[in-house]
Amino acid sequence: MMEVSSLTTFAFWLASAMTLGLAVVVVTQKDVFRAAIALAGSFLGVGILYFILSAEFVGVVQILVYVGAISVLMAFAVMFIQDIASGSRPSQGRVIGATAAALIFAALAFTAYNTEWSSIDDITDPVAVAAMTEGYVEVGTGDYALISGEAPTDSNEVVSENRGVLVDSTSALGVMLIREYMLAFEIIGLLLVAALIGGLLLMRNPPSSSKTEKGDASA
């Protein structure tokens, strides 16, 4: 079994408690602005979790996109919509929702604990371990360059915690996005442009002024 230091484990539970506690505040808080602030904190906790899981780039993206952009969008939405002061009232589906959420959680937890997950320790090829944890040499260039690497002489020292974890994950992820996932990457760009234009179109002043007058009269 992989060894993880107790400090990492402590940090993991701390970040998890922050994430889940603030998430509970988001779904129970009546004041929507406070819920938005709690949501930003919950996103930050998830970002810390990514760092603990050695996904640095994903963690940075999480903080930039979620904490930096989406949370600000939420705060703007709360400020724009005036009658939010009346609060976010619970709907009639609260009991059904709680039951469904408990069932979903029970099913996921049962699956997590009753599945024999393959372990990262199954990587036995010493070159693979060396390539992940140490510097490695690409023989030739291009998509399918062969890896050559010497297994670290004192392999016990290198492994334990970071065994099977790619050390330089950011540059490898960058190469991966523009080689293996080129098409998906381009489509995501197209999707974001479409979402941007769609958002602008929806937010435009309504073409017929009669509709807004009706809205004002009823207000």
Place this chain on the structure above:
Amino acid sequence: MTIENVLLVSGALFAIGAYGVVSRRSLVTVIMSLELMFNGVVIAAVAFSRFTPAAALLNGDPLTAEAIRSALTGHAFAIFVTAVAAGEAALAFALVFAMYRASESVEITDAAEMKN
């Protein structure tokens, strides 16, 4: 910190988000809960990338750079899901504003009655 613990946190976040989607009336809170659910899913993807070996590293073939990179598939998945969630949030808030302008309300029960 084992994969079971991380998946437990991921599942808990997803369940909390699901509860929020069903139990709140304000559309703004519903969208916030949706984002929580997205985050729960992405935590699971990153956890699998961290704790389980990539298939290309186990089959004993000569090692390629592509095989090493395939250990990061979960990270690539996380980036794509984040991008989709960001686009979704922007579009969803545009819809909420449009609805607010039309009916002066952001409650789901009112949205159900809006036929025009």
